[in-house]
Amino acid sequence: MEIELTRRAETVNELLARYGVKFGIYKNNEFKEQLFPFDTIPRIIKKEEFAYLEKGLKQRVMALNCFIRDIYGDRKIISDKVVPEEFVYISSGYLAPCAGVVPPKGIYTHIAGIDLVQGKDGSWYVLEDNLRVPSGASYPMIAREICRKSSPDTFETYHVEDNRDYAKLLRWTMDYVNTGGHTVILTPGRYNAAYFEHSYFAEKTGAHLATGKELTVEDDYLYFVDYSGRREKVGAVYRRISDEYLDPMTFNEESVIGIPHIYDVYRKGHVALLNAPGNGVADDKGIYYFVPKMIRYYLGEEPILQNAPTYLPYYEEDMRYVLEHFDDLVLKDVAEAGGYGVVFADRMTAQQKEDFIALLKREPRRFIAQEVIDFKDIDIVENARRVPRKADLRAFVLMVDEPLVWKSGLTRFSRDPDSFIVNSSQGGGFKDTWVLSQ
Amino acid sequence: MGIISVENMDRLFWLGRYSERVYTSARLFADSFDRMIDMDMDDYAVFCSRLDIPNIYSSREDFCARYIADEDDPNSIYSNLMRAYDNAIVLRNEIGSEPITYIQLSVYDMKRSKVMRAPLVGLQKVEDNILAFWGIVDDMIESENIRNIIKTGKRIERLDLYGRLQMNRESIVREVHRLAGRIARTNLHYDEQNLKELKKLAEEEQIDYDRIVTLADTLRRD
Amino acid sequence: MKTLRFHYHMELSFSEPVHSHVYTLKCLPVTGAAQRIETCAYQISPAGRVREGRDSFGNRMLYGTVEEEHSLFTVDVNGTAVTDITAPCEEQERADCSVYRYQTSLTRPGERIRALFADCRGRAADLSFRDKMRVYTEAVHESLRYEKGVTDINTAAEDALALGRGVCQDYSHILLSLCREERTPARYVVGMLMGEGESHAWVEVYDGGRWLGFDPTNNVAVEDGHIKISHGRDYRDCSINRGVFTGQARQRQSILVEVTET
Numbered sequence: 001m002e003i004e005l006t007r008r009a010e011t012v013n014e015l016l017a018r019y020g021v022k023f024g025i026y027k028n029n030e031f032k033e034q035l036f037p038f039d040t041i042p043r044i045i046k047k048e049e050f051a052y053l054e055k056g057l058k059q060r061v062m063a064l065n066c067f068i069r070d071i072y073g074d075r076k077i078i079s080d081k082v083v084p085e086e087f088v089y090i091s092s093g094y095l096a097p098c099a100g101v102v103p104p105k106g107i108y109t110h111i112a113g114i115d116l117v118q119g120k121d122g123s124w125y126v127l128e129d130n131l132r133v134p135s136g137a138s139y140p141m142i143a144r145e146i147c148r149k150s151s152p153d154t155f156e157t158y159h160v161e162d163n164r165d166y167a168k169l170l171r172w173t174m175d176y177v178n179t180g181g182h183t184v185i186l187t188p189g190r191y192n193a194a195y196f197e198h199s200y201f202a203e204k205t206g207a208h209l210a211t212g213k214e215l216t217v218e219d220d221y222l223y224f225v226d227y228s229g230r231r232e233k234v235g236a237v238y239r240r241i242s243d244e245y246l247d248p249m250t251f252n253e254e255s256v257i258g259i260p261h262i263y264d265v266y267r268k269g270h271v272a273l274l275n276a277p278g279n280g281v282a283d284d285k286g287i288y289y290f291v292p293k294m295i296r297y298y299l300g301e302e303p304i305l306q307n308a309p310t311y312l313p314y315y316e317e318d319m320r321y322v323l324e325h326f327d328d329l330v331l332k333d334v335a336e337a338g339g340y341g342v343v344f345a346d347r348m349t350a351q352q353k354e355d356f357i358a359l360l361k362r363e364p365r366r367f368i369a370q371e372v373i374d375f376k377d378i379d380i381v382e383n384a385r386r387v388p389r390k391a392d393l394r395a396f397v398l399m400v401d402e403p404l405v406w407k408s409g410l411t412r413f414s415r416d417p418d419s420f421i422v423n424s425s426q427g428g429g430f431k432d433t434w435v436l437s438q
Numbered sequence: 439m440g441i442i443s444v445e446n447m448d449r450l451f452w453l454g455r456y457s458e459r460v461y462t463s464a465r466l467f468a469d470s471f472d473r474m475i476d477m478d479m480d481d482y483a484v485f486c487s488r489l490d491i492p493n494i495y496s497s498r499e500d501f502c503a504r505y506i507a508d509e510d511d512p513n514s515i516y517s518n519l520m521r522a523y524d525n526a527i528v529l530r531n532e533i534g535s536e537p538i539t540y541i542q543l544s545v546y547d548m549k550r551s552k553v554m555r556a557p558l559v560g561l562q563k564v565e566d567n568i569l570a571f572w573g574i575v576d577d578m579i580e581s582e583n584i585r586n587i588i589k590t591g592k593r594i595e596r597l598d599l600y601g602r603l604q605m606n607r608e609s610i611v612r613e614v615h616r617l618a619g620r621i622a623r624t625n626l627h628y629d630e631q632n633l634k635e636l637k638k639l640a641e642e643e644q645i646d647y648d649r650i651v652t653l654a655d656t657l658r659r660d
Numbered sequence: 661m662k663t664l665r666f667h668y669h670m671e672l673s674f675s676e677p678v679h680s681h682v683y684t685l686k687c688l689p690v691t692g693a694a695q696r697i698e699t700c701a702y703q704i705s706p707a708g709r710v711r712e713g714r715d716s717f718g719n720r721m722l723y724g725t726v727e728e729e730h731s732l733f734t735v736d737v738n739g740t741a742v743t744d745i746t747a748p749c750e751e752q753e754r755a756d757c758s759v760y761r762y763q764t765s766l767t768r769p770g771e772r773i774r775a776l777f778a779d780c781r782g783r784a785a786d787l788s789f790r791d792k793m794r795v796y797t798e799a800v801h802e803s804l805r806y807e808k809g810v811t812d813i814n815t816a817a818e819d820a821l822a823l824g825r826g827v828c829q830d831y832s833h834i835l836l837s838l839c840r841e842e843r844t845p846a847r848y849v850v851g852m853l854m855g856e857g858e859s860h861a862w863v864e865v866y867d868g869g870r871w872l873g874f875d876p877t878n879n880v881a882v883e884d885g886h887i888k889i890s891h892g893r894d895y896r897d898c899s900i901n902r903g904v905f906t907g908q909a910r911q912r913q914s915i916l917v918e919v920t921e922t
Contacts, residue, residue: 017542017546018539018542018543019535019539019542020527020538020539020542075758078758085758085761086762089758089759089761089762090762096716096717096759096892096893096897097715097716098716099716099756099759100716101716182441189528190524190527190528195527199527199528199530199531200530200535202530202531203530203531203534203535208441208531209530209531210443211445213445214443214445217682217725218709218725219709219711220711224441224443225443225444226441226442226443226444227442227443227444227446227447227625227660228625230441232441248902248904249682249683249684249723249902249904250684250715253902260682260725260904261682261684261723261725264684264711264713264721264723267713268713
């Protein structure tokens with residue numbers, strides 16, 4: 001049955017433009033804002049299917065949170081030889097200054113963005129765990145608002161879980177760890193790719209949007225300074241800047257967007273930082289391989305969601321497999337993100353292959369290899385025709401006393417029919433994700 | 439939540455100034471454009487000199503094309519609109535998404551008017567959106583302080599423009615009083631001496647327009 | 661075992677007055693397995709409001725903000741230390757040694773360090789841990805000529821070795837690189853030497869039970885003439901002074917250390 005909404009694409013797009021639903025992008029060193037292409041055909045997830053995903057996502061994020069706490073604490077998973085220490089200490093996401101520092105309520109992964117894909121047979125695979133500053137929830141949130149305006153009938157017909165409660169969940173997450181004081185969303189500024197989202201969340205959660213220079217540290221507390229010089233204590237910072245720029249006194253000394261000594265305030269337990277610094281150690285592509293093992297190790301449970309079949313050339317056995325099945329695999333550089341550093345072996349020339357294999361043998365720790373999953377395509381409308389495209393799903397899991405899974409998600413699709421890369425920075429678009437309530 | 443940083447206070451003020459500059463200069467342009475259709479094809483030279491912007495235009499057509507929508511001309515209505523936009527976009531937290539949409543819509547309308555043979559039709563839409571913006575500022579922004587800061591920007595800009603255009607005394611008197619009433623209700627720092635002098639100047643027989651412009655521009659002390 | 665009196669003086673002079681000067685100092689020696697700090701007092705001027713803390717490596721930190729304008733910032737530390745004691749290494753310190761097994765961006769080897777490593781390893785094959793470390797220390801010492809001003813705080817070990825010249829920081833980074841090539845936990849140490857001069861850097865390696873100090877700049881094993889201030893994975897974890905300030909000024913840092921036996 002055709003969804004009425006899909007006939008309202010023009011209205012929807014007009015409203016998306018009106019609300020400035022954009023992301024920033026740098027081209028030839030110049031900042032440009034682009035509308036984020038939206039496709040009206042939603043991804044629909046049935047109630048029972050989502051219940052399964054929800055269980056699996058909760059389990060996964062619980063285990064990841066345990067892992068980070070362990071790595072910066074007792075490191076039992078290393079001494080018990082489940083994860084080789086090398087993978088931890090060489091990871092660029094491992095931050096030595098985080099060792100021994102316990103965040104408020106022991107929560108590290110306040111907002112996790114777990115990227116999933118669905119295979120042709122319908123089974124779901126986790127592709128990536130984004131635990132640093134995952135972005136994107138604002139887009140389906142505002143798109144839903146606009147779709148409901150544009151086609152009320154659609155939402156009368158279908159029973160879709162309302163996803164506009166994300167702001168409430170986010171506020172709850174921030175308040176849960178707040179150590180006493182205002183709540184701030186810290187943005188690098190308007191020339192950041194996700195600035196729209198930062199400002200939108202601030203508006204919708206009632207948190208205060210600030211750049212680093214509006215915050216200051218005094219006597220181990222963090223303050224927001226208003227125009228009259230009045231200081232207001234800050235108890236939680238949802239920071240949308242990466243670890244290395246957070247505090248020039250502890251991390252990258254050159255950072256001008258951070259707040260000097262904010263890390264010392266955090267170390268003393270006087271402010272909550274969401275997400276916790278140092279989380280990158282768990283969303284490292286090399287560590288990804290070990291997530292199912294973590295679930296068994298920390299929770300004593302069998303993983304509900306599976307990883308895409310992954311090989312670590314670091315292990316000799318896996319290296320052998322990778323070399324034998326090279327053409328069938330996708331190779332990922334563990335240090336890269338955003339769809340960069342991903343190569344499909346079957347698309348390389350003979351020379352490229354030879355060079356790559358040499359590199360792989362020289363630096364086996366740097367790569368992971370994965371089976372290419374036969375994605376279940378999703379239809380989009382292009383030039384008034386429905387055409388199939390690759391798409392993934394970023395599910396958002398927020399942590400309070402237990403993990404909460406947002407009943408929606410960001411579905412990103414590749415506009416290029418031959419591409420598997422769905423990232424907005426590489427021209428992808430997005431869809432709303434409907435979780436049916438009946 | 440009632441706390442505003444120095445930067446955002448400044449942005450609110452300039453959002454008021456630039457949106458007013460767009461609105462009033464669009465209206466002034468409309469008058470001049472009308473004369474240029476069949477009365478005085480070189481009226482743009484007068485327009486430039488009155489607004490105190492450099493006349494860098496080679497013809498009526500060149501002026502109409504560039505003054506409205508040339509993004510590389512710093513004095514164009516488009517450039518001023520983009521300044522309003524740049525301030526608005528970072529104030530979502532202070533003013534909310536809805537008011538911003540009207541500035542955003544003005545930008546789209548301005549881009550469309552660039553390619554139109556009848557630019558006033560497009561500019562009319564820009565004006566409509568700015569008026570809607572002012573309306574929603576009044577209607578939706580709860581914080582009185584925020585509303586007053588934006589409006590102080592608006593009032594200062596208008597007095598500045600009216601001064602440059604040497605508008606009649608009634609207009610100047612009215613604008614001075616509106617400004618004086620508004621600025622007193624904000625937390626902005628301003629020069630009371632300047633304000634007194636403005637009020638006095640507006641009452642005088644021979645109005646010193648240059649001085650009024652200078653005083654308006656230096657009234658704020660932040 | 662020696663009892664040493666130390667005086668550490670650092671000053672930052674600014675070409676123009678600066679304000680809102682935020683600083684973090686790691687300049688206070690700590691009691692550890694090899695030294696005991698008997699007394700230690702500090703003075704910072706202008707200090708603003710000073711806070712104390714410890715970083716994740718166990719180093720003591722002093723940090724604060726000076727709001728007012730100033731053109732000179734000085735730090736003085738006075739105290740006494742008993743060196744070359746052999747207290748057992750604490751449990752925690754033993755557990756923390758893994759992080760020091762791996763290269764950092766400043767110690768990551770290139771061809772030259774790999775070649776130097778292959779050469780030393782061959783020569784030290786049958787030696788005890790301590791003697792092997794002496795071979796490594798000497799090899800590093802021989803491979804550089806001491807010269808100031810040719811390298812800076814961002815010079816990586818491989819680049820310093822290629823240049824063939826450098827200062828204590830470069831010697832130490834190269835030695836760290838060699839140790840870590842064979843996964844021996846090795847850490848960068850900042851400290852003070854007997855006599856008068858600047859602050860110094862050397863290396864500590866973990867022999868499975870204790871951290872032993874080796875000073876490749878002077879080609880000696882660390883005994884009782886060295887007072888340790890801080891340690892970390894490389895220079896960056898131990899920088900004595902980090903700061904940001906407001907003002908268009910160039911800063912010049914000078915350090916004077918005096919260590920005498922009592």
